[in-house]
Amino acid sequence: MSNIKAIVAGPRGKMGSEALKMIQNQSTLSLVACIDRMNDGMVVKEVEGLPDMDAVIYTDAAKCLSEVEADVLIDLTTPENGYTHAKLAIENGVRPVVGTTGFTNEELTELTELASEKRVGTVIAPNFAIGAVLMMQFSKWAAKHFPEVEIIEKHHDQKLDAPSGTAIKTAELIKEVRESHKQGHENETETLQGARGADVEGMKIHSMRLPGLVAHQEVVFGGLGETLTVKHDSIHRASFMSGVKLAAERVMDLDILVYGLEHLLD
Ligand SMILES: NC(=O)C1=CN([C@@H]2O[C@H](COP(=O)(O)OP(=O)(O)OC[C@H]3O[C@@H](n4cnc5c(N)ncnc54)[C@H](O)[C@@H]3O)[C@@H](O)[C@H]2O)C=CC1
Ligand SMILES: O=C(O)C1=N[C@H](C(=O)O)C[C@H](O)C1
Numbered sequence: 001m002s003n004i005k006a007i008v009a010g011p012r013g014k015m016g017s018e019a020l021k022m023i024q025n026q027s028t029l030s031l032v033a034c035i036d037r038m039n040d041g042m043v044v045k046e047v048e049g050l051p052d053m054d055a056v057i058y059t060d061a062a063k064c065l066s067e068v069e070a071d072v073l074i075d076l077t078t079p080e081n082g083y084t085h086a087k088l089a090i091e092n093g094v095r096p097v098v099g100t101t102g103f104t105n106e107e108l109t110e111l112t113e114l115a116s117e118k119r120v121g122t123v124i125a126p127n128f129a130i131g132a133v134l135m136m137q138f139s140k141w142a143a144k145h146f147p148e149v150e151i152i153e154k155h156h157d158q159k160l161d162a163p164s165g166t167a168i169k170t171a172e173l174i175k176e177v178r179e180s181h182k183q184g185h186e187n188e189t190e191t192l193q194g195a196r197g198a199d200v201e202g203m204k205i206h207s208m209r210l211p212g213l214v215a216h217q218e219v220v221f222g223g224l225g226e227t228l229t230v231k232h233d234s235i236h237r238a239s240f241m242s243g244v245k246l247a248a249e250r251v252m253d254l255d256i257l258v259y260g261l262e263h264l265l266d
Pocket of ligand 1: 009011014079099101127
C-alpha cells in the first residue's frame with residue numbers, strides 16, 4: 001500500500017507533532033490536511049515549530065473531512081473532539097485511526113455500529129507502542145494463572161483522562177480470562193477515600209501523574225509466595241509511531257472498527 005492520504009487532527013500536540021515527523025520520514029503516507037483549533041487556512045510549514053510540510057490547516061473538522069480527498073484521519077486530540085472527529089470521518093468515508101483515549105463505552109459502541117453500517121474501516125488503539133501491546137497480551141496470559149492482579153499506570157501530568165486507555169484495555173483483556181471477584185481482605189476499608197484505586201470487577205487500577213514521566217504501566221500479579229510484574233515504559237513518543245503507521249496502512253483493508261492494535265499484529 002503506498003500513498004495513503006492522511007489528515008492529522010491535533011498537529012501541534014505532543015503526539016500530533018510526532019505523527020507529522022513520522023509522515024515526513026516515510027513513503028507510504030502523505031499529509032493532505034490538518035485539523036487544529038487555530039491557524040485556519042495556513043499551511044503546516046508556516047506554523048512555528050511544525051515541520052516543512054505543505055498541507056492546509058482547517059479549524060472546521062466537518063469542512064475538512066467533506067472537502068479534502070483523504071484515505072485516513074489520524075486523530076490525536078482530546079476525548080470529546082476525538083469522538084466527534086471519528087464520527088464525522090466515518091460519515092464522510094474517511095477511515096479513522098484514533099489514538100485519542102478517554103472515550104465512553106457508549107461512544108465506542110456507537111462508532112463501532114456506525115463503522116459497520118457505513119463499511120468504513122476504523123482503528124481505535126489506546127496504545128500504539130508495540131511493547132505496550134505485548135505487555136497487555138502477556139498480562140492476559142499471566143492472569144490465567146494469577147487472578148490476583150493490580151494495575152499501576154504512570155503518566156506525565158498533562159494527561160486529561162484517568163485511568164489511562166491502556167490500563168482500561170488491560171483490565172478488559174484480563175477480564176476475558178479472570179472470574180470477577182473482590183481482592184484484598186473481605187473487611188478492608190479505606191480510611192482515605194481512593195486509597196485502593198479504581199475497581200474493575202475487583203481488580204484495582206492506580207493512576208500516577210508526575211512531570212518527567214511519559215507513559216508507563218506495571219501489571220502486578222500476586223500468588224502464593226511469589227509476585228510477577230509485567231512492565232512497559234514509553235520513554236519517548238516516537239515509541240507510538242510504528243503502530244500509528246501500521247494502523248494507517250492496515251485500516252485500508254478493513255470495513256469494520258477494531259479496538260486495539262493487537263488485532264492488526266501477526
Ligand atoms: N494511542 C496511543 O498510543 C497514545 C494515545 N495518546 C492519546 O492521544 C491524545 C493526545 O495526547 P497528547 O498529544 O499527549 O496531548 P496534547 O495535549 O499534547 O495534544 C492534544 C492536541 O489536540 C489539540 N486539539 C484540541 N482540540 C482540538 C480540536 N477540536 N481540533 C483539533 N485539535 C484539537 C490541542 O490543541 C493539542 O495540540 C490523548 O488522548 C492521549 O491520551 C497519547 C499517547 C499515545
Ligand atoms: O496520554 C498519554 O500520554 C498516553 N495515553 C494513552 C493511554 O491513555 O493509555 C497511551 C499511552 O499510555 C500514553
